[in-house]
Amino acid sequence: MFAIHNKVWSYGIYSLISSRFVQTVPVNPKPFLNNLTGKPVIVKLKWGMEYKGYLASVDSYMNLQLANTEEYIDGQFSGNLGEILIRCNNVMYLRGVPEDAEIEDAE
Helix, strand or coil: CCCEEEEEEECCEEEEEECCCEEEEECCHHHHHHHHCCCEEEEEECCCCEEEEEEEEECCCCCEEEEEEEEEECCEEEEEEEEEEECHHHEEEEEECCCCCCCCCCC
């Protein structure tokens, strides 16, 4: 009935954003993150920076390791960082990039 345009995980809540309404469904974050391992993701920090890369691993504290990472500050490309580790308490949200979309095309 409603097409889902985007899926976002933020603070343990999975939001399905459609063209008509926003539905919030609680989801266990560990399986969500484990399913994204090896896939392209975008991580936004509380401080405004965004990192686009491939989720290499997640530990029991939900610290994130990204590979082939690009940094964006205020929406502007800042540089290639390669492999990085993001401490869990700095993450505002993490979202997967659709498989059919290039990681460079995601915003």
